[in-house]
Amino acid sequence: MIRRLASVLHARNLEFLRDRGTLAFTVLLPVMLVIGMGLVFGGPERPLFKVGVLATHIDYGSHPFLHERYVEFIALPHEAEAVHKLTHQQIDLLVDLSGVPRYWVNTDSPKGYIAEKLLLAAVPAARRQSVSGAALRYIDWLFPGILGMNMMFSCLFGVGYVVLRYRKSGFLKRLHATPLTAFEFLSAQVLSRLGLILIVTALLYAGIGAIIGFHNSGNLLLLVLLAVLGALSMIALGLTVAARFSSEELVGGLLNMLTWPMMLLSGIWFSLEGSPRWVQWVAHAFPLTHVLDAARAVMLDGAGLAQIAPNLLFLAATALAFLAFGAWSFRWRID
């Protein structure tokens, strides 16, 4: 038995070691994950309070309050946007130290109450303005992320592995002998998966809404449009990965390489507010980030078409670009 086991083990190891693409991803992916997690979540401990500062950047030497420990200061250049964040308790206090010191506090926020005490100890003459507004329930904030995550996995893995299976089985080779073009084949896959995802997402939306209830201030049709463009972009991304490879392990590695950063950086579980600027810049290269930003803007803030138009345009453009690249690089058969 040991001999048979050893024979199979040896053969499998040889197969694995000779599949260089898979080997590279198997080794590189965990290394990249460790480095990525370290960059995003490393550094000093998280502060107790988040205080918005009306400024394009924080000049810590400009005021003694900015030296307070356990407070994270976040530069917010636009007053309206900053007040909006305070209203939703995404920050605990908002200060303007550029002229006569003034500040805004959310009277419904317990952390705002403490942060105000800290500010007044350092700047007793600061002029007070108050806003009110309940903190968003985490479920209201999380809900679009859950829908988006489900969409992402279905788009990337569902389509990617199906195309790979078709290629390995020789079904694609048979289709290649017909007038069918790569673009037609890929478009059919995209549309098939799109229909499935829209149905599943609608069921989740209705089901979770019925069970736990959630906040939606926006237009439902706008959310449908967003779901369509978001799903198209991510399905097309999955197709570009599966367009030419024949190894399940390699394609699995590539898909993991896409899904893990999106899971961590697209804001499914937590806001990237306060994370390094480059992290936010990278996050905005992912379709899922645009889906979630726009979905939260619509559902939580009642944003309209004009406000989320940049997200929609990004998703439409990436869907076309990924589909075109997928069709261009598509392989019908195993080389």
Added chain:
Amino acid sequence: MTAPLIEVRDLVKEYPATTAVAGVSFRVPEGVCFGLLGPNGAGKTTTVEIMEGILPPTAGEVRYRGEPLGPRFREEAGILFQKTALQDFLTVRQSIALFRGLYHQGLDVDAVIRLCALEKLAGRDRRKLSGGQEQRLLLAIALVNDPAVLFLDEPTTGLDPQARRNFWELVQSIKAQRKTILLTTHYMEEAELLCDEIVIMDRGRIVAQGPPRQLLHEHFAEVLLELPRQEFPETARALPLKILDASDRVEITTDDIESTLRTLLAARVPLGRLRIRPANLEDLFLELTGRELRP
């Protein structure tokens, strides 16, 4: 001379470690069953896949109705690959309908089902078909666009004798419609039965080309005498005869049967189990491609 339906010109296919096709040229006239024969590794599947337009050649070209392969060829060609997988979870009818939807013109799905005797299987999950039934389904898919040229790449490999003969009858009925068929096969009986013209390939090159009868006549003016090998004395191998070993028997080719028989009797070779027969395609194939096992 009428223009060929397909013309293969100086076809070469090279891979990093080997040359699969080394300069092959031939013409396939319209309305014939054209056989491409050869041992394993001869380059016939590579040649056919280049002809089908799914594999690019390293050099040379294939022309269909005088034009390079293009959209018209894809519309008018029906293909049955040596190995083909279909989509899972579809019935026989759905599998045929899927492919019918890929062509502008073609036969009605029910007509194809009837043509390939699949009526009783039309609603069955295609994964539950036997080998012979699946080949009939694949043939139905190859016929769904009512093709002008039908490629059959080793279509009966792995089938039992009954299913094979059943498949041959189907091909003969298609052939009767004057469709052009390009058949690759290992089975000489199949080629002899179905093909009007053949090309025999070996090591990427054509070693013989023409109608089977003509080729046999060119290579075998003689008849074959077969004797069991174990009854053939070693001393008789020194006789002035053309003697060939063929697995369990010894073959002697001759154009003078009486003289050969006298020689064998004089050498006391037992003739109790002697068989005399004309040469067939298998003899031609072995004559041209050799009998030794290839590495």
